[in-house]
Every structure is written in C-alpha cells, then in structure tokens.
Amino acid sequence: MRASLIQLDVDPDEPVEARRVRAAGLVREQSGSDLVVLPELWTVGAFSYDSFAAEAEPLDGPTARIMSEAARDARVWLHAGSVVERAPGAGGDGTPDDRRDLYNTALFFSPDGELVHAYRKIHRFGFDRGEAALMSAGAEPATVPLPTTTLGLATCYDLRFPELFRALTDAGAKTLVVCAGWPARRAAHWSLLARARAVENQAYVLACGTAGTHAGVPQAGRSVIVDPWGETLAEAEDAGERVVTAELDPAYVDTVRADFPVLRDRVLR
Numbered sequence: 001m002r003a004s005l006i007q008l009d010v011d012p013d014e015p016v017e018a019r020r021v022r023a024a025g026l027v028r029e030q031s032g033s034d035l036v037v038l039p040e041l042w043t044v045g046a047f048s049y050d051s052f053a054a055e056a057e058p059l060d061g062p063t064a065r066i067m068s069e070a071a072r073d074a075r076v077w078l079h080a081g082s083v084v085e086r087a088p089g090a091g092g093d094g095t096p097d098d099r100r101d102l103y104n105t106a107l108f109f110s111p112d113g114e115l116v117h118a119y120r121k122i123h124r125f126g127f128d129r130g131e132a133a134l135m136s137a138g139a140e141p142a143t144v145p146l147p148t149t150t151l152g153l154a155t156c157y158d159l160r161f162p163e164l165f166r167a168l169t170d171a172g173a174k175t176l177v178v179c180a181g182w183p184a185r186r187a188a189h190w191s192l193l194a195r196a197r198a199v200e201n202q203a204y205v206l207a208c209g210t211a212g213t214h215a216g217v218p219q220a221g222r223s224v225i226v227d228p229w230g231e232t233l234a235e236a237e238d239a240g241e242r243v244v245t246a247e248l249d250p251a252y253v254d255t256v257r258a259d260f261p262v263l264r265d266r267v268l269r
C-alpha cells in the first residue's frame with residue numbers, strides 16, 4: 001500500500017479558494033498512491049483563530065466537494081485533512097460569531113468520492129484559549145476499515161494523548177493517521193511522539209503537518225511515515241511544501257505484533 005502525505009503550504013496571502021484548487025491538484029498528482037493525507041485546517045490555518053467562524057463550513061461544504069472530486073479523479077482513499085465544521089443543530093444559534101457549533105473535523109473519502117468518515121478532534125489545543133475556547137470537542141474515536149488495513153484517525157494535539165491511540169489500537173487500528181498544524185517550536189515533540197505512538201502500538205504512523213507560517217506561528221513541517229518497529233520510512237527534511245511517500249506492508253503489523261507480543265502482556269486496561 002503506497003501512502004503519500006501532502007505537507008501543504010498554508011500561506012495567508014493565498015486566497016482559501018485558490019488553496020483548495022491547488023490542494024486538489026496535488027491530490028490528483030498522487031494517483032499512483034492508495035492513500036493520500038492532507039494536514040489539519042489547511043484552508044484557514046490552524047492558528048488563524050480570528051478566521052475560524054467566517055471560514056466554517058458544513059460537511060458538504062466547498063472543501064468537502066472539491067476533495068470528493070479529487071479523491072474520485074485520483075482513485076485514492078483520501079484523508080482530506082480537517083476543516084472548521086459548522087454543525088447545524090449542534091447547539092449554536094447559526095450566526096457567524098457563535099462558536100458553540102464549531103468543530104475541528106477531519107474528512108475521509110473513498111476512491112469513489114464518498115465521505116466515509118468525519119472525525120471531530122477530541123483534544124482541543126490552547127488550554128483556556130484558542131481552539132479550546134472557540135470550538136467544541138469531539139467525543140468519538142474514529143477507525144476506518146480499508147481493504148488492506150484499518151486506520152485510526154487523530155488530529156494534531158491528540159498526538160500527546162497515548163490513551164486515544166491505545167483505544168484506536170483496541171478498536172482494531174493498524175495504521176494511525178495524524179493530520180496536524182504543529183508549531184516549529186515543538187518540532188522535537190512531534191517527531192518523538194510520532195515514533196512513540198508507532199512503537200507502543202506496533203502500528204504504522206502517518207503524520208502529516210503543514211508548511212509555512214499561520215497567524216505568525218512557523219510550522220514544524222517534518223511530516224513522517226513510521227513503521228511498526230519505529231523505523232522512519234520517509235520524512236520531510238524541513239517545513240517546506242513537500243510530498244512524503246512510502247510503501248507500507250499491512251501484514252508487517254501482524255508480524256511485529258506476533259514476534260514481539262508486548263500488546264498481549266498488558267496488565268492495566
């Protein structure tokens with residue numbers, strides 16, 4: 001299974017619609033891959049809090065529409081990164097300034113262009129500010145069965161919470177996909193945690209960040225694909241716009257888990 005991570009540049013001077021068209025073009029260029037991943041909040045910018053409400057969109061909004069077409073044209077499974085979702089009837093009053101119905105929601109499409117899963121980020125970043133103050137939290141861990149592996153989905157700050165990844169593993173995930181807009185200041189945490197989640201869960205980790213600077217926050221980039229033994233298969237060398245590609249062997253997860261059966265030795269559940 002060939003996986004490609006698109007470490008997309010999020011330049012505040014590029015209009016959002018132009019970036020959608022550009023991202024769709026990059027997805028189409030990955031038609032030789034089976035699975036393609038985009039980063040977190042690449043339309044608006046993960047730190048562009050002031051724009052969240054104005055750029056919020058429903059699950060059938062402009063990002064979903066163009067990504068559905070791109071997945072279908074490229075014939076790929078597409079993790080289209082996340083959008084600021086405005087969920088009608090979720091508690092807000094529907095006005096542009098009301099944030100109670102906003103979620104950071106990752107969209108996952110089949111090669112037929114069908115939206116097969118929408119994962120609302122469970123751990124919101126910012127402590128008492130930023131995303132944590134502006135958005136609601138998701139509640140449901142997300143697994144997505146593909147023909148060759150089962151994906152577990154996580155978004156950015158979720159990477160710091162090993163219990164989510166263990167829950168995904170318990171639910172059958174063998175390939176853990178993280179979309180992110182991770183700051184450069186904590187790049188060392190990003191690389192370390194991506195490998196740790198792979199080793200402790202004996203799973204592939206596909207971690208896709210953004211390039212560029214959003215709202216004055218330089219991004220880490222360094223998107224990475226790690227195998228179930230903790231070996232890095234491919235990694236972006238910096239925070240530029242890059243496509244990171246590797247071949248995954250889904251059966252290797254079972255081999256590692258059988259040969260070195262630490263998951264079987266768990267005591268605390």
Ligand SMILES: O=C(O)CCC(=O)C(=O)O
Nearest residue numbers: 125156157181182183186
């Ligand atoms: O945990 C971190 O250091 C970064 C998290 C983050 O930027 C996010 O979740 O948007």
